[in-house]
Amino acid sequence: MNKHWPFFAAIFVFVAGMALLILISLQKTGGVFAYALDDIYIHMAISKNLALNGAWGINAGEFSSSASSILYPLIIAASFVVFGVNEISPLAINIIFGLLSILAAYFILKKTDMPPAWTFAALLFFVFATPFFIVALTGLEHMIQIAVFLFFVYLATRAIASEKPSGKEIAALALLAAILTSVRYESMFVLFVVCGLFILKKQWNTAFVLGAIGMLPIVIFGLYAVAQGSYFFPNPVLLKAKFEHFAIWDLMKLGYYALSNMAESHILLLLAGALSAFAMRVRNHIAFWSQQQLMVVIFAATTLLHLTFAQTGWFYRYEAYLVALGIIIVSTGIYEYFRNKDILAMLKLKTNPLFFGTLVAIFFALSLPYVFRAGSAVATPQAMKNIYEQHYQLGLFIQKYYGGETIVANDIGFISFLPNAYIIDWVGLGNVDVTRARRNGNFTREWMEDYARSKNAKLAVMHDVWFANTGVPQSWTKIGEWKVTSGAPFIARNVAFYSTDRNEIEGLRQYFADFSANELPNSVEATKYF
Secondary structure, three states: OHHHHHHHHHHHHHHHHHHHHHHHHHHHHOOOOOOOOOOHHHHHHHHHHHHHHOOOOOOOOOOOOOOOOOHHHHHHHHHHHHHOOOOOHHHHHHHHHHHHHHHHHHHHHHOOOOOHHHHHHHHHHHHHHOOHHHHHHOOOOHHHHHHHHHHHHHHHHHHHHOOOOOHHHHHHHHHHHHHHHHHOHHHHHHHHHHHHHHHHOOOHHHHHHHHHHHHHHHHHHHHHHHHOOOOOOOHHHHHOOOOOOOOHHHHHHHHHHHHHHHOOHHHHHHHHHHHHHHHHHHHOOOOOOOHHHHHHHHHHHHHHHHHHHOOOOOOOOOOHHHHHHHHHHHHHHHHHHHOOOOHHHHHOOOOOHHHHHHHHHHHHHHHHHHHHHHHHHHHHHHHHHHHHHHHHHHHHHHHHHOOOOEEEEOOOOHHHHOOOOEEEEOOOOOOHHHHHHHHHOOOOHHHHHHHHHHOOEEEEEEOHHHHOOOOOOOOOEEEEEEEEOOOOOOOOOEEEEEEOOHHHHHHHHHHHHHHHHHOOOOOEEEEEOO
16 A cells, blocks of 8 residues: 555545535535535436436436436436435446546556655646546536546557557447547547557557447437437537538638637647657657657537537536646656656755746746646535526425426426426427527527416526516516525526416415525525515
8 A cells, every 4th residue: 555655645636525515515505415516417317317207318207318428317316226316326426437437547656666755746737637526516527537547548648559459448449439439529539549550550440449439338328319309419509509500601711619628728828838748758759659649639620529519618618628638648758757856956046046946936937727726626615506506496396386396497407307397498408499499590589488387387487687688578577586696606696487387476475484484594695576
């Protein structure tokens, strides 16, 4: 164990940090656990329906392609079958894959013969700057993506670097590829890059087998979704897509989008560091097809594809898998550069304090983007409290007064997981009819009114700020509004209650007044419009 102390120390830091943040959040919510983002409850709603009635969707017995992951709802559903429907399974899954991610990073770092102190520093940077804590406490699938991605890239670079990879290596790589693409659709990017490298080495059969098996989960689920009357790609992927057609203007916009994303300092610095490590190895006559160089190539190419076609930001989760690999590559590059060098002499510590001070200032300036990423852990308990104050309370309200009814909302999640209600999602994640209306330009307040009436909706809970362009149907009656008065940087503070049925107005007024007076947390302010 002594020689592996950096690994166990990093594990301790991660687990202890998670425990501390959860305890702080429980103090803020009065003992109720809530995730840092409401999105995880969409996965949990799908998983609950899968476990209880075999339907893939947020509404019981109805298909909806509402998640950007194929595998994750299945994993959660399996845990629900074994342990019953609960709210802790995603947290446990994230902690497990957080540990596996640290194991993968440690395994790769140890291959460079990095001494323990360097390894521990690199692992700390890896855990805090990825950043593990806020990614894990969203409860989403990104932590699984990080772990599988790291193992996949390591095995891929080893297979490409070897003259003739074994059948077992290719089989393991193909299995990881299928898992990776079923966890996140963006994983297609790294699959394309790896297959391209195999083609450059004229290993056509390997590239074909790997690409076919890697794309198989997406193809199977896509065909199933089409057979169910939906689109080939999930609603979240379609609604967040950067273009729908390969028009010249769309391609120009993609180029601009990639450059603007690349300008984000944390990504730019990692790319620059990785390419510097690549150049240093070229100068040291290390071959292009070596494992170290291939890792840089895969990182750089996958990053460029992600920045062009996918999102970054929003709790740092979308690009977390790339940042994780970039940190490992840059850490190994820094170690290789300083290995066998007298660092104190290089820095001229004793003879030129001005030089050393300037170098320290530059180091801290370059570190700032990662300090901000690491500092996101401090804000995580507040994000969890905000979900408890708004989304959790909405779920309790609907469960208490509108169980079995049709509800209109624009920010689904907990309200689709907890209550036994039929949810119409105005964003389009949960209902393909809304997705079609948005994509076809038909999503107007008149369309909203007609569609809600056709589904016999009784209540709408909406963030008015989201509908500044379309407006709210004129026949709906605004009953009241909740406002989160504590710090709420992660949600829209105000959520409005509308009666969509004139016969339900008095009932909703009574429900709103009773719940607001007796059950709403003190940090949420209720305003009545009657």
